[in-house]
Amino acid sequence: MPAIAIAALVAILPLFFPSGYYYRIGVLVLIFSLAVVGLNLLMGFAGQVSLGHAGFLGIGAYSVAIGPVHLGLPSWLSLLAGALLSGGIAFLVGRPILRLKGHYLAVATLGLGLLLAIVLTNEARWTGGPDGMSVPKLELFGWSVRGATAWYWVAGVTFVCGFVLALNLMDSPTGRALQAIHDSEIAARVLGIDVARKKLAIFVISAMYASVAGSFLALFNGYITPDAAGFLRSIELVAMVVLGGMGSIVGSLVGACVLVVLPQALTVFHDYEQALLGLVVMVFMIFLRQGIVPSIAGALAGRRK
Amino acid sequence: MAELLQFMSSGLTVGAIYALVALGFTLIYKASDIINFAQGEFVMLGGMTTVFAALAGVPLPLAALIAVVATTAIGMALHRFAIEPARGASPVALIMITIGASIFLRGVAQIVFDRRFHSLPPLLGADPIQFAGAAILPQSLVVLAGATVIVLLLWLLIERTLLGKAVVATAANRLAARLIGIDTRRIVDFSFAVSAAIGAIAGILITPIALTSYDAGTLLALKGFAAAMLGGIGSAAGAVVGGLLIGMMEAFAAGYVSSNYKDAVAFLIILVVLVAIPQGLFGRAKVERV
Numbered sequence: 001m002p003a004i005a006i007a008a009l010v011a012i013l014p015l016f017f018p019s020g021y022y023y024r025i026g027v028l029v030l031i032f033s034l035a036v037v038g039l040n041l042l043m044g045f046a047g048q049v050s051l052g053h054a055g056f057l058g059i060g061a062y063s064v065a066i067g068p069v070h071l072g073l074p075s076w077l078s079l080l081a082g083a084l085l086s087g088g089i090a091f092l093v094g095r096p097i098l099r100l101k102g103h104y105l106a107v108a109t110l111g112l113g114l115l116l117a118i119v120l121t122n123e124a125r126w127t128g129g130p131d132g133m134s135v136p137k138l139e140l141f142g143w144s145v146r147g148a149t150a151w152y153w154v155a156g157v158t159f160v161c162g163f164v165l166a167l168n169l170m171d172s173p174t175g176r177a178l179q180a181i182h183d184s185e186i187a188a189r190v191l192g193i194d195v196a197r198k199k200l201a202i203f204v205i206s207a208m209y210a211s212v213a214g215s216f217l218a219l220f221n222g223y224i225t226p227d228a229a230g231f232l233r234s235i236e237l238v239a240m241v242v243l244g245g246m247g248s249i250v251g252s253l254v255g256a257c258v259l260v261v262l263p264q265a266l267t268v269f270h271d272y273e274q275a276l277l278g279l280v281v282m283v284f285m286i287f288l289r290q291g292i293v294p295s296i297a298g299a300l301a302g303r304r305k
Numbered sequence: 306m307a308e309l310l311q312f313m314s315s316g317l318t319v320g321a322i323y324a325l326v327a328l329g330f331t332l333i334y335k336a337s338d339i340i341n342f343a344q345g346e347f348v349m350l351g352g353m354t355t356v357f358a359a360l361a362g363v364p365l366p367l368a369a370l371i372a373v374v375a376t377t378a379i380g381m382a383l384h385r386f387a388i389e390p391a392r393g394a395s396p397v398a399l400i401m402i403t404i405g406a407s408i409f410l411r412g413v414a415q416i417v418f419d420r421r422f423h424s425l426p427p428l429l430g431a432d433p434i435q436f437a438g439a440a441i442l443p444q445s446l447v448v449l450a451g452a453t454v455i456v457l458l459l460w461l462l463i464e465r466t467l468l469g470k471a472v473v474a475t476a477a478n479r480l481a482a483r484l485i486g487i488d489t490r491r492i493v494d495f496s497f498a499v500s501a502a503i504g505a506i507a508g509i510l511i512t513p514i515a516l517t518s519y520d521a522g523t524l525l526a527l528k529g530f531a532a533a534m535l536g537g538i539g540s541a542a543g544a545v546v547g548g549l550l551i552g553m554m555e556a557f558a559a560g561y562v563s564s565n566y567k568d569a570v571a572f573l574i575i576l577v578v579l580v581a582i583p584q585g586l587f588g589r590a591k592v593e594r595v
Contacts, residue, residue, distance in 0.1 A: 049397060079344050096580040100569040102396070103340055107534040110527065111572035162317040233406055233525065242401050271416055278409025283388050285402045 001162045002250060003273070007177020010156040014149075023148035024262060031216045034162045036196055036240045037249060040207020041166055043238070044247030045175065046099060046202045047182035049106045052113020053237050056086040058120050061216030063219040065135045065224050073140045076161040079215040086211035087110075089116075089206045094203040095196065097299040117229040132225030135218045151220050158216070162209060166249050169205070176200055210237075243284055245291025254292050258284075307438025312560040313553065317412075319513065320552020321452035325507035325545035326529025327536065328459065329500035335476040335539055336489075336496035338396070342403040345526025346410040347504025352517035353414060355509050356423040362471045365426070368480060374504045379410070380501025384494050409521065414519040427513040448510045455503060462499075463541075472496065476539075511579060524568075531575045546586065550575020551575070567584040 010030070017023055030245040039053050060082040067078025097108045120127050127133060138154075144179040145154055170177050177198050189195050218224040227233065236259060244255025262280060266273045288295040327345055333341045351372050389401050390490065394402075429443035436591035442458035463469035474482040475492045483489050515521075532551045536543020551571050578586070 019583045043397070051342050097576075100583050103538055104534060104579055104583060104585075106340075106400075107531055108576055111576045112529065113577075114527070114572050115569055115576075116568065118572075122565045122569075198450060231523065237403060238397075239404070242397055246397070272412070275409055275412025277417060278407070278412055280407030282409060284386065285394070285398050285405060286391045289391060289398045 003167055004168060006250070006253070007165055009161045010160060013117035014152060020292055023152045027148055027151045027155050027220055027251075028217075029257050029260045030152070030159045031213050031220065031281040032237075032240060032260055033253045034155075034159050034182055034216070034260055035210045035213035035237055036174060036244065036256045037159075037166050037298070038206040038213070039180075039237050040241045040244075040246065040249065040252045041169065041209075042206040043241050044245075044251075045170060045182060046178040046199055048199060048203070049109065049161060049238075050113075050203075050206070051106050051110040051231075051234050052116070052147070052209050053206070054111075054229050054231070054233035055116030056090065056210035057214035057217070057233060057237075058116055059086045059089070059227045060211030060216075061135075061218035061224045063211075063213045064118060064138075064218050065133050068136045069133065070126060073217060074139065074264075075136060079219075082215055083208045083211045086207045090204045091200065091206035094200045096156050098199045098203060100198065110234070113229070113234050114231060117226055117231070120229050121226040127226070130226060132223060134223050135221070137222070138219045145219070155216060155220070162212075162247060163253075170249070174198060174201065201294070211285065239281055243281070244293070245293040247289065248293040248297075251291050251293035258292070308560065310439035311441075314439060314441045314445055316556030318442075318448050318552070319508050319511075319551060319555065320549040321448050321508050322511045322515075322525070322548075323528045323532045323543070323552050324548025325455060327532035327548045328456070328527055328541060329504050330529055330533040330542045331539060332459075332496045332500045332503075333493075334533075336472060337388070337493045338342070339388060339399050339403065339418060340396075340530070341383075341497075341500065342400060342530070343407040343410060343522075343528060344500065344504055345522030345524070346414075347376050347501045347522075348373055348381060348441070348508035348511075348525050349414065349517060349519065349522035350379060350410065351505030352425070352512040353418050353423065353519065354505075355510075357418055357427060359566050360424030361393035361539065369509050371480060373502050374506075376505035377498050377502045379455045380497045380504075381494055383495040383501075388493075388497075407418055407526070411519055411522065418519060421553065422516045422518045423512070424516050425509070425512045438455030439547065442514060444510075445483045447513070451506065451510045453508060459499075459503075468495070489526055515519045528571065531572065532574055534585055535575055535578055537585030540587040541583070543585060 013026065014023065017026065034059060039050065042048050042050055060079070063082025063085065064075050064078045065173060067081060068075055073081070093112060097105065100108050111293065121130055128296065145151060177188065177193045180193060181195055181198060185195055214228065214292040217228065240255035240259050241252065243258055244253070247253030265275060266276050269276060290298065312328045326348060329347065330341065331346045333339055354372035354375050355368045358371050359365055363371065381405055387406055388399070391399060391402055400488040428447045431439035433442055462473060471482070471492055472495070473489045473491050474485070474487055479489050528551060529548065532547035533544050535550060536547030553573055555567045559567035562570060
């Protein structure tokens with residue numbers, strides 16, 4: 001049911017777009033939503049924080065740049081390779097890192113994200129260094145995807161697929177096991193859940209979501225710099241999850257929407273942009289600490305009683 | 306040998322600053338269980354306020370004093386107006402509030418000050434001291450001396466005053482502390498004030514060597530946070546040792562491996578340490594009751 005509603009929303013919304021600029025914003029919202037859905041699976045459902053998710057975004061982004069430019073691979077194959085690479089790295093480092101809890105997990109993922117960003121910045125021969133590199137256009141079955149309108153539909157279809165996949169995953173035995181781990185790791189273990197394996201699985205999946213979103217971002221912008229993998233990007237992703245509401249898949253879309261649209265609206269204020277952004281994050285977290293979607297849902301449920 | 310000494314002196318200098326940032330993290334964490342990601346902005350505010358007060362014609366010692374007082378006030382305001390109203394929120398929500406505060410302070414700093422890099426004149430002159438073949442900046446000695454004095458003062462404050470005992474009691478058990486008549490809200494207020502002051506002093510000390518700008522706080526906060534984790538969060542001794550270790554590792558990595566990868570080496574070692582000793586060097590293993 002929510003899947004059909006979201007698909008309808010994505011399909012109908014462009015009717016209200018007055019100009020191509022709105023398509024551009026729409027594409028960015030959809031791409032970030034995809035990454036945020038993945039991160040929300042990890043944070044909201046499994047209860048594990050990652051402050052380094054932009055590292056995986058960066059791998060996805062650079063794979064569609066490096067693959068076609070240096071290795072002669074088609075973009076779509078590079079995208080898949082990037083997702084596999086992200087998943088592989090998440091698999092290798094996930095097992096030791098996910099044993100950590102709370103703030104220790106936060107600093108470990110933070111370190112992982114920073115390491116990936118530092119490598120991307122310093123391997124200038126492959127990545128163009130701090131200046132970044134340009135990304136060839138995506139070609140799908142002979143169709144060259146260019147322009148915000150075409151991208152809106154590609155990103156829209158991908159987002160809806162990612163959304164449905166996440167919903168189904170949460171309804172599967174693995175999803176229920178993850179929610180049990182969130183509530184109490186020890187109780188979950190007593191119930192016979194292989195905690196380490198389930199946490200690792202969701203970490204790998206969420207890294208792959210971020211990687212695909214990163215590839216799309218690079219292909220859409222046609223350009224990529226190491227900022228895509230930086231600490232501030234990681235924080236932005238976490239902020240989107242928390243603002244929208246941890247554990248609310250619909251909230252991921254709302255959180256991404258707020259933090260993508262807000263800076264665009266704030267460019268009017270120019271110099272005050274950063275200060276206002278910080279202020280908005282603080283005010284939202286103080287007054288809607290559950291996140292936007294769960295807070296509103298809670299208020300509606302309360303009124304009905 | 307001279308090379309080794311050279312790297313050690315620069316490692317200890319920057320390590321001392323990381324240690325002060327880590328102490329700020331530790332103090333607030335002890336009193337309130339909050340990780341304050343705006344800690345790096347305190348360092349930036351200390352340096353930037355001093356620079357701009359000095360540019361306005363205020364004599365340097367007075368400018369430094371103004372910077373410390375202003376930053377302390379900002380630290381207390383952060384607690385009163387952002388942390389206190391969100392009492393009872395989840396740890397992630399509280400972390401997001403302090404990250405929001407850090408973005409906010411950075412944004413305000415680039416409006417009130419500017420976006421350029423600034424420096425301060427070193428306290429004891431700029432001519433390096435030659436020692437066993439290594440050239441040591443006099444300001445490095447000032448940084449180390451300043452950091453030592455702060456650590457000693459903090460130790461005296463915690464161990465020898467009634468206020469310090471109240472902080473320890475609050476850290477040990479907030480409910481019990483409240484039951485014996487400690488105003489724990491004021492203790493947290495106090496911990497934010499002291500952390501902000503320590504951060505500001507660190508910022509003033511390091512500015513003659515490392516320059517400062519409105520966005521200088523982010524990386525300092527990350528390194529300080531990592532140092533606090535490496536030492537074991539909540540352990541003051543751990544914060545100091547963690548900070549010095551990270552500073553040294555960075556200096557040696559920059560000297561012997563590659564200066565491009567100095568940040569990478571520090572975080573790589575932290576990852577390895579965390580995986581090998583999940584509680585950090587000085588932290589106690591938590592035994593959970595179910």
